[in-house]
Amino acid sequence: MDSRMKESLEAIFKPRSVAIVGASNNPRRWGNETMRNMLTGRYRHKLYPINPSEDEVLGVKCYPSLSNVPGKIDLAIIVINASLVPEVIQECIDKKVKGGVVITAGFAELGSEGAKFQRKLAQESKQAGFNFIGPNCLGIWSSEGNVNTVYWDEILPLKGPVSFISQSGTLGEYFAKTAKKFGFGISKFVSCGNQACVNFIDLLEYFGDDPETKVIAGYVEDVGDGRRFLEVASAVTAKKPILIYKAGSTEAAARAARSHTAAIAGNLEFFDAACRQAGVIRWQNFLEMFYMAEALGYQPLPRGNRVAVMSSGGGFCVTAAEACTQLGLELPEMTAEVQTLLREQMQSFAPPPVNPIDCIARKGRDAYIKIIEIVASQDYIDGLIATPGLGRFDRASSAKNMIKHLNYAETIAAVPKKFNKPIILGDENRFSGPAYEIFKRNHIPFFDNPMDCAKAMYGLMKYGEIRNR
Numbered sequence: 001m002d003s004r005m006k007e008s009l010e011a012i013f014k015p016r017s018v019a020i021v022g023a024s025n026n027p028r029r030w031g032n033e034t035m036r037n038m039l040t041g042r043y044r045h046k047l048y049p050i051n052p053s054e055d056e057v058l059g060v061k062c063y064p065s066l067s068n069v070p071g072k073i074d075l076a077i078i079v080i081n082a083s084l085v086p087e088v089i090q091e092c093i094d095k096k097v098k099g100g101v102v103i104t105a106g107f108a109e110l111g112s113e114g115a116k117f118q119r120k121l122a123q124e125s126k127q128a129g130f131n132f133i134g135p136n137c138l139g140i141w142s143s144e145g146n147v148n149t150v151y152w153d154e155i156l157p158l159k160g161p162v163s164f165i166s167q168s169g170t171l172g173e174y175f176a177k178t179a180k181k182f183g184f185g186i187s188k189f190v191s192c193g194n195q196a197c198v199n200f201i202d203l204l205e206y207f208g209d210d211p212e213t214k215v216i217a218g219y220v221e222d223v224g225d226g227r228r229f230l231e232v233a234s235a236v237t238a239k240k241p242i243l244i245y246k247a248g249s250t251e252a253a254a255r256a257a258r259s260h261t262a263a264i265a266g267n268l269e270f271f272d273a274a275c276r277q278a279g280v281i282r283w284q285n286f287l288e289m290f291y292m293a294e295a296l297g298y299q300p301l302p303r304g305n306r307v308a309v310m311s312s313g314g315g316f317c318v319t320a321a322e323a324c325t326q327l328g329l330e331l332p333e334m335t336a337e338v339q340t341l342l343r344e345q346m347q348s349f350a351p352p353p354v355n356p357i358d359c360i361a362r363k364g365r366d367a368y369i370k371i372i373e374i375v376a377s378q379d380y381i382d383g384l385i386a387t388p389g390l391g392r393f394d395r396a397s398s399a400k401n402m403i404k405h406l407n408y409a410e411t412i413a414a415v416p417k418k419f420n421k422p423i424i425l426g427d428e429n430r431f432s433g434p435a436y437e438i439f440k441r442n443h444i445p446f447f448d449n450p451m452d453c454a455k456a457m458y459g460l461m462k463y464g465e466i467r468n469r
Contacts, residue, residue, distance in 0.1 A: 001205050008131035009198070009206045011098035013188060014145040015074035016045045019066055019097070021088050022080035023049030023057040030103065031079045034139070034149050035060075038077075041141070041148025041156065046071060066091040073097045077139065077149055078132075082106030085135070086121055093128040100125075100132030101139045101149060108194050109136055122196035137193025138169030141176075143186060144212050150189060151176055160185015161214035161297035162290075165203045167192055167221045171286070175217075178287055182447070183440035184294040187212045199224055201232050208236035215296045217289055218244045223271070230274045237279035241296045241463040245286045246271060279466040281459065291445070291452050292459025298443030299422035301464035302382035306330045307457060308375045309356035309450075311387040312368070316426065317356035320385050320450035327458040331355045332380050345370050365389065365404070369411050376419040383460060385453045387427040388412060390435050402434075409435040413442035422460050426453040 020038065022031035035049055035057050049057035052064040063069050066076065066088070076097045078088055082104050092100055108115040118135065125132060133140065139149030143159040150169070151157065155176045162184065164175050169191035179186050187210070190203055200223055207213045216236065223229045236242055246268070275282045283289040307329045309320045321331055333354050334342065342353035345368075350361035357375065362368045368389045376384055390405045391397075397405075415423045425439060425446045439446050447453050 001202070001209075004129040005131050005198070005202055006206070008099035008129070009202070011074040012101065012133060012140065013142040013147065015099075015147060017048070017071060017073050018043065018045070018075045018077060018147065019048040019050050019063075019069060019073045020057075021050040021066065021076055021078045023051050023054070023062065025054060025057055032058075033152075034077060034079050034103065037148045037150065037152060040153050041146055041151070043146045043148070048073065066095045066097070069095070074099065075147070076100045076132075077103065078134075079103040082135070089121060089125055089130065089132075093125070093130050097130060100130060100134075101137070102132050102134035102193075102196075103137055103139050103149065104134070105136040107135045107196070118194060118196050125197055131197045133190060133198045134193040135196060138172060138191035140191070141172070141186065141189040143188065150191065155180065157189075158183075158185035160187060161212070162186055162217060162293045163188040163190075163207045163210070163213040163215070164217045164219075165190050165192060165200055165207070166219040167195075167200065168219055169193070171219050174287060175290065178290045179294075182291070182294055182445070184297060184443070184445075187214075195224070201225060201229050204229075204236060204242070205232045208232070208239060214240055215293045216240060216242045217293050218242065219286065220244055220246045226270065226274060230278050233274070233278035233280050237466055241459075241466070242278075242280045243289045243292055243296075243459070244275065244280055244282050245284075245289050246282065279469075281462050281466075288452070288455050291447065291456045295422065295424065295445045295456040295460050296463055299424075299445065299460055300416050300420050301467060302422055302457075302461055303464065303468075304382045305461045305465070306332050306380055306382045307385060307461075308332075308334075308378075308381045308383075309385045310359055310371060310375060311356070312359045312362070312389045313387065314351075314358045314360060316387055316450050317358050320426070320454055321356045323451045323454035324385070324457065327454055329454065329458060329461060334375070334378075335380075338374065338378060341374050342371055345374075359389065362389075365391070365408055369408055372412060372415065372423075373419075376415050376421055376423070381421070382464075383421055383457050384415065384423040385450070385457055386412075386423065386425060388425055388435065388439070393433050393435070405435055406438060409438040413439055413444050416444070422457065424453045424456050426450055 023035040024031040048069045049062040054062040107118040141150045157176045172189045347361040351358040
C-alpha cells in the first residue's frame, strides 16, 4: 500500500485529534448528529468542532476554521454544503491534516458535471497526500479509535473481530443490529460512498493488514479496478476470510446503484470468477453473510466438510441435515463402535445414533454432554451442529439445578478449544438467560433455526477449504 494512503487510513481509524467541519447545535443539521455520535461513541482525544457561527457545540469549544485550531489534526470529518467542500479540502491540505471523511453528498451521483467536480477534487487531494473517504457517505465506526459518525446510542456496537466495508451507509445499521442480535462484535465499519480518493480495494488492503480485523465483510456495487481487486483479495484471503455481497445483478439494481453511488455494476460473471480465483466467499443473502462472519471470527477452522448434527428434537436433526447437504456438507455415519458408545448414553428405545443423532431418549443431561464429546472426538467429524439441551431457567428451578445447567453450558462451550473443532448451536428458545451468556462469552455462534446453523458451518468449511489450497 502507498505510504501516504496508509498514513491517511491510520489517521482516519485511529486519530489522536478530530475536527468536525460543519458541527452544529441545530438538531436539524447533519453536523449536529455527527458531533453527537462522536461524543456518544466515547471519543476521548482532542475534538474540534468547526463552525464560524458557533462559540461551542454540545458543550465543546468551537473554532471558526481549521486554521484557527491550535494543534495538529489527524482527521477532518466534513459535513457542509458541497459547494464549500473544495475550500475546506484546501484548508485541510494547508493545515497538513492526515486524512478525511467527506459525508457531504452532491457529487458524482448527480451526473456528469458532479463526476467532473468530484474527479478534480480527488486529484488535488491525492497529489497533496490528503486522502479522504467519501463523498456521499455516512462515514465510519472504529472501535479501536472510538470514532463514530454512524451509530446512535441504541445501536452502538460491541468491540469485536469483524470489519465491514460498504458502498451503502444504511446497510451499516443492519450490520450493527445483526451483530447485537447474535452477540458478536465489530472492529470497523466504513461507508465508502462515491470512493473519490479511498476506494473499496484500498480499504480491503488496509483491513488485510489490520491486526484488529479477523474477518472482512463487504457490500459492493462496483469494485472498479478488477485486476487490482483480484491481486489484493488473493493476498488478503491467505491471511483472513473475505465475505462479499454484490448488488447490481439485475438491470433495476444496477440502475439504482448508478444513482446511489455512481457505481458501474460491471460484468457479474467476471466478478464471480475473480472471487473464486481470489478465495473470496460470495453470498447471495446480505444478512446471512454476517452469520458466517460471526463463526469465522472466533471458531477454529474445520479440516474438512464432515459435520455431525445432534439434538433432542428430531425435527431439528432432519432440517439441519437437509440444509447441510444442500450446502455441500457431508454427514458421515457413525461407526458401529461409536454407535455402541452412544447407545450407552441412551434409553433402549432411542433411535439409532447414526448421524444426525436424535438424542430425545438420552439418559439425562450428563449423557447428552458425553454424546457431544464422544462425537467431537472422532477423526471423521470436522464440525458439530447441536442444540444445547439444557432445560429452562424459571422460578420453579432450584438453585442446585440452575448451577448444573450453567456447568453443562460451560462444558459445551469448551468443545472448540478441547477438540479444535467448531461447534454451532441452535435453539429458538435460548436467546436469553445466563446459559446463553456463557455461550456468547466463549464466542459460540448461536442461531434460532437449523438452516442458519448450517450456513454458518458452511462459511467455516468454505474458508477452511480456501486456506488448505
